[in-house]
Amino acid sequence: MKTLNRELERYLSIRRGLGYKLNTDERILRRFIEFMEQEEAAHISTGCFLRWKEAFGHANTQTWSRRLTVVRIFAQWMHGIDPRHEVPPQSLIPGHVRRSRPYIYSEEEIKMIVEAAAELPSRNGIRPLTYSTFFGLIAVTGMRISEAVSLNVADVDLENGVVAVRKGKLGKERLLPVSTDTAERLVAYAVERDRLNESTPSAFFISDHGERLDACAARYNFAIVCQRVGLRPVQKFFRHGRGPRIHDLRHTFAVRTMLNWYRDGKDPAQEMIKLVTYLGHEKPAHTYWYIEAAPELLELASRRAEESAAREVES
Structure with a gap:
């Protein structure tokens, strides 16, 4: 099993070097390998994948089709190293993956989301400040969540109102001019963030702990906010539930x-x-x-x- 983990690290390193963003792929593969460890399975197989799917819990066909694709690509890599690794067939999960129809927020709904985010509990006041600004910036610029969490202080030109996206999809960079109102809001956030935080951060958006905002945490907080404003049904045990996405x-x-x-x-x-x-x-x-x-x-x-x-x- 050490070989699988070692090869996973090499696999991720090489693909990231080619410009791929693999955060989701990495989480899927690590969970799959953990399951293999529980089964004491030394090699990837179709049967192992199906048992993992059965034990994983409920998810729609599109999600499992995506997970199958991730495992298949890694299995192909491992098969080239050791032919005893089996590549699960793509036909294992039938159906064509289709893009979900987007949910289009009204201006009032976006306003409710930003205002509800500003009411999130916090130990030092940074969490509501960060998420209300974070959600608002994505709404007025159309940035990807991965791009927004990757922003550094140096990437946001507060004087000229320009945001530099350094880590776009496939490593592409671009400059995003923002409106005067948005620039003023970013300035206000930066000033209050630095006042509340004990040290000077390198990341533009930070958590209560002064660390760079995490995409998973951002999605969780967005789900909580949407539950509070009625865009998602309220869930028990801190679950995200289903509904409009960030x-x-x-x-x-x-x-x-x-x-x-x-x-x-x-x-x-x-x-x-x-x-x-x-x-x-x-x-x-x-x-x-x-x-x-x-x-x-x-x-x-x-x-x-x-x-x-x-x-x-x-x-």
Whole structure:
């Protein structure tokens, strides 16, 4: 079993060196290997994966399809080292993985989330200050949660209102100009954070303990806030429950930006490259997906296409 853990470290190191973000993959693989240790299984097998799935607990098909893919890639790596490792077939979990339709927050819901985050309990006042600012920044910039937690103090130009994303998807960097109101809120957060914290942090967003904010903790606190404002059902035993996600703040930003283009009479084809760049998407198709995912956007796009076709006929 030591060999599996040693090879996992090497596997993660090499793939991260290629630009992959593997935090979720790492958690999945470590839990799978822990299960193998409990079974005293020396080699990966389809049967072992199925028993792990049975013991793991409830999750939807999409989630298990994702976990299977993660285990399969690692199993392929291990099979190349030792053929006794079996690669579970992709057909083990049938069904095509589909992107979930995003939840689009109303302005009032975002306001409730930020205000509820500002009421979170804290031992020194940093937790509510951090999360209200953190959720608000994602809502007005569309940043990924991984990008927001990775921000350092030096990445946020408080004087010029520019946020530098150093650790974007696949290692890409980009600059995000923010509005005057957002810049002022970030300045206020930085001042109060430094006043409450005993030492000068390198991370821009910190926890009550003065450490960099963790993505898992951010998702947990977001779930708690959503339960308090009625966007998720209240859960026992500190469970997240089901409902709108923090990542849907990014979706909301993208959809509302596009909606404003149509309402202002702008040409989405000309504006799209700006949004693609701002969001840090690898391909424009990833941004155009929002048109199909949001019914109101699809209706506006269809109407615009019909009007354009009618003008061409008239001319």
